[in-house]
Every structure is written in structure tokens, then in C-alpha cells.
Amino acid sequence: MTNKEQILQTALALFAEQGYDRTPTSQIAREAGVSEGLIFRHFGSKDALLAAIIQLGLSQIAESMQGYTGQAAPHGAIAEHIARSFALVRAHETFWRLVQKARFQPAVRQTAAAQIEEVNRFIVGQLTAHFQQAGSANPQLEALHLFALIDGVTIHYLDNPAEYPLDAMQQFLIQKYSDGNNMG
Amino acid sequence: MTNKEQILQTALALFAEQGYDRTPTSQIAREAGVSEGLIFRHFGSKDALLAAIIQLGLSQIAESMQGYTGQAAPHGAIAEHIARSFALVRAHETFWRLVQKARFQPAVRQTAAAQIEEVNRFIVGQLTAHFQQAGSANPQLEALHLFALIDGVTIHYLDNPAEYPLDAMQQFLIQKYSDGNNMG
DNA sequence: TACCTTTGTGAGTGATTACTCACTTTTATG
DNA sequence: CATAAAAGTGAGTAATCACTCACAAAGGTA
Numbered sequence: 001m002t003n004k005e006q007i008l009q010t011a012l013a014l015f016a017e018q019g020y021d022r023t024p025t026s027q028i029a030r031e032a033g034v035s036e037g038l039i040f041r042h043f044g045s046k047d048a049l050l051a052a053i054i055q056l057g058l059s060q061i062a063e064s065m066q067g068y069t070g071q072a073a074p075h076g077a078i079a080e081h082i083a084r085s086f087a088l089v090r091a092h093e094t095f096w097r098l099v100q101k102a103r104f105q106p107a108v109r110q111t112a113a114a115q116i117e118e119v120n121r122f123i124v125g126q127l128t129a130h131f132q133q134a135g136s137a138n139p140q141l142e143a144l145h146l147f148a149l150i151d152g153v154t155i156h157y158l159d160n161p162a163e164y165p166l167d168a169m170q171q172f173l174i175q176k177y178s179d180g181n182n183m184g
Numbered sequence: 185m186t187n188k189e190q191i192l193q194t195a196l197a198l199f200a201e202q203g204y205d206r207t208p209t210s211q212i213a214r215e216a217g218v219s220e221g222l223i224f225r226h227f228g229s230k231d232a233l234l235a236a237i238i239q240l241g242l243s244q245i246a247e248s249m250q251g252y253t254g255q256a257a258p259h260g261a262i263a264e265h266i267a268r269s270f271a272l273v274r275a276h277e278t279f280w281r282l283v284q285k286a287r288f289q290p291a292v293r294q295t296a297a298a299q300i301e302e303v304n305r306f307i308v309g310q311l312t313a314h315f316q317q318a319g320s321a322n323p324q325l326e327a328l329h330l331f332a333l334i335d336g337v338t339i340h341y342l343d344n345p346a347e348y349p350l351d352a353m354q355q356f357l358i359q360k361y362s363d364g365n366n367m368g
Numbered sequence: 369t370a371c372c373t374t375t376g377t378g379a380g381t382g383a384t385t386a387c388t389c390a391c392t393t394t395t396a397t398g
Numbered sequence: 399c400a401t402a403a404a405a406g407t408g409a410g411t412a413a414t415c416a417c418t419c420a421c422a423a424a425g426g427t428a
């Protein structure tokens with residue numbers, strides 16, 4: 001692993017654990033085993049370092065979303081969305097913890113807000129289409145509802161991964177949605 | 185309003201808007217119209233100021249929760265919980281924005297975590313009882329599910345209060361739960 | 369080898385910040 | 399009124415932090 005990659009990885013871990021504002025660049029350098037100056041040679045500023053982390057994380061996620069055709073039956077598409085969402089959270093737990101932190105830090109948001117918001121809009125749009133295709137009476141609200149639900153479960157899980165029953169919750173939700181209760 | 189109250193109110197607004205770490209005590213003092221030293225005379229430290237804000241907010245909320253007997257019919261109790269939750273968010277929007285921020289800032293959490301977590305546990309317990317009384321097949325998961333849902337909707341609303349359809353979502357959820365779909 | 373570019377260092381710097389303290393003013397109490 | 403306690407001030411301080419810079423090492427290319 002190059003020093004640059006080492007910096008990215010160390011900074012991600014520290015930002016996710018301590019928060020952006022509480023993580024000095026000196027600590028990143030120390031734990032990454034490089035000099036502090038190197039961070040600024042590679043990324044220019046602490047803000048730009050965060051932006052690079054977000055961009056890298058999103059691109060990795062986009063990569064693992066390849067092959068998500070969503071061409072299954074309406075019910076199946078929604079179940080698949082739920083399963084994929086939680087799979088992403090499980091696979092990129094640290095990154096999501098950073099994103100959830102960043103969401104509520106205005107100065108941090110400026111860096112990442114546009115990218116994340118675009119992803120969110122895409123997801124809600126896709127969900128709306130699924131619910132519409134499934135004949136839901138109110139696909140828009142249904143999509144916002146599921147989106148909020150997944151976000152809420154994700155946050156509660158990240159709050160306490162060791163104890164939160166994510167597997168059970170995932171099965172619970174998938175069953176709920178495969179009953180057709182939400183297809184009104 | 186006393187100077188002490190003025191400090192609390194100003195700090196709440198600034199913490200909620202900018203975040204705790206991004207808000208210097210000098211700014212709080214300036215906007216509250218007092219000297220910086222007075223903050224420390226009254227509260228001792230910036231951390232203690234935050235703790236006082238959280239405690240005040242929670243006590244106000246506990247006060248407005250008085251009279252919430254939850255003695256209605258099972259379905260009614262859940263609908264009432266949903267309505268009351270969003271009413272609280274609407275009435276204490278700034279405070280909730282601070283709480284959502286604090287949730288992801290470890291150093292800030294130490295101050296407020298115990299109190300907030302206790303409230304959360306109480307809510308989940310109460311919801312579980314409601315679902316149990318309603319004959320749900322899995323009251324525990326059902327309670328966690330509704331709790332996450334309300335949290336998710338709250339966060340999305342706080343993200344963009346001007347555009348989020350909170351009224352519609354509230355009616356949507358209440359109708360969903362009065363159908364008995366979740367009573368298995 | 370000679371030369372250039374990239375990578376890497378670490379001591380230094382100016383700005384910011386939470387907090388202190390000696391002091392003054394106001395308020396309460398006998 | 400006298401006195402003490404509480405409220406209030408603002409200049410000062412030590413520490414921290416993001417960032418700079420002069421320089422060195424390493425790597426590629428002719």
C-alpha cells in the first residue's frame with residue numbers, strides 16, 4: 001500500500017471514530033506512519049482529504065452496485081433493495097459511519113453534500129418507480145417512507161453494531177414488503 | 185430573560201446550526217450580548233454548557249409529555265405515539281437538530297449520551313408493550329422498526345424542513361398503522 | 369553519470385480557542 | 399447604610415491546530 005493510500009485509510013478510520021473536527025492532521029500522520037507535511041503535499045488541505053475519502057468511498061460503492069439491474073418483479077425489486085442496502089452498510093461500515101457524521105456537520109457537508117444528495121435522489125427516484133410499478137396508491141410517500149426506514153435502521157445499527165439485530169430486522173422488513181402490505 | 189437564559193438559548197441555536205466544535209465560546213458571548221467570562225462563571229466549561237442545554241431541552245420535553253397516558257386502544261396508542269413524536273419535533277426543531285448532531289460526536293455524546301439513551305430505551309419499551317397488547321407476532325422487532333422509522337423521518341425532515349412533506353408522512357404512517365397491518 | 373521530477377521530512381508559524389483572574393458593578397440582607 | 403455575595407467584565411495565556419517551507423532522498427530517463 002502506498003503512503004497516499006495509507007493516509008486515506010487512516011484518516012477514514014479516525015474521522016469515522018472521532019469525527020472530522022476532533023481529528024488533528026498530526027494524529028493522522030502519526031498513525032499512518034508518515035510526516036504531517038506529506039498529507040498536505042498529496043491533498044492540499046484537510047478539507048480536500050475528506051473530499052477524497054468521500055469520493056473514494058462513493059466510487060467503491062458505485063462499483064459494487066454494478067449489476068444491480070432491478071429487473072426482478074416489483075416485490076422482488078424492493079426486497080432486493082433492502083437486502084443490498086444493508087449489505088452495503090455491512091461491507092462499508094466505517095465509511096457509512098463517516099457519512100452519517102458528515103450529514104450533520106455543515107462545514108463538512110459543503111465538501112460532500114452534492115455527491116451524497118445526488119445519490120439519495122437517485123435512490124428515492126428508483127424506489128418510487130418500483131412502488132409505482134407495484135401499483136402502490138402513493139408511490140412517492142411509500143418511497144420516502146422506505147428510504148427513511150432504511151436510514152433509521154442503519155443509524156441505529158451503526159450506533160451499536162454488536163447488539164443491534166440487523167439480520168432479524170432485514171428479514172422482518174423483507175417479509176413485511178413481500179406480503180404486499182405496502183402495495184395498496 | 186436573564187443573561188444565563190440568554191446564553192443557553194444562544195448557544196443552543198449556534199450549536200444546532202454550526203455544530204458544537206465549530207462554535208467558539210467567543211461567538212456565543214458576542215451574540216448573547218455578554219462577556220465571554222460570564223459563560224464560564226455560570227457553566228464552568230463549554231462541555232458543561234452543552235450538558236445544561238441538553239438537560240433543559242429534555243426536561244421541557246418531559247414536561248410536554250405529561251398527560252401522555254397511552255391508555256387508548258392499542259392502535260390508537262401507536263397512532264398517538266407517532267403524532268406526538270412529530271409534534272415534539274415540530275415544537276423543538278432546533279433542539280432536535282442539536283440532538284441529531286450530538287449523536288455522532290463521541291466527545292459530545294459523553295455529556296449527553298446517558299440521558300438520551302435512557303429516553304430511547306423507555307420509548308422502545310413502551311412501544312414494545314403497545315405492540316404486544318395489540319397481539320403483534322414480534323412486538324420487539326415491530327417496536328425497533330417503528331422507532332427507526334420515526335428517527336429516519338425526523339432526520340430527513342430536519343435536513344430540509346421547508347420541503348419535506350412531514351404532514352403527509354405523518355398521516356401516511358398513522359393510516360398504515362391503523363390498518364392493523366403491523367399487528368400480525 | 370548527470371539531471372529532473374516526485375516523494376518525503378520536520379521544524380516553524382500565525383491564527384484560533386477554551387479558560388483564568390484580578391477587578392468592578394449590581395443585588396440581596398442585616 | 400454597611401457588608402457580603404453574586405453577577406459581570408475583558409485583557410491575558412497556554413495550548414492546539416492547519417498549513418508552509420527549505421531541504422533531502424528516491425526514482426526515472428538520457
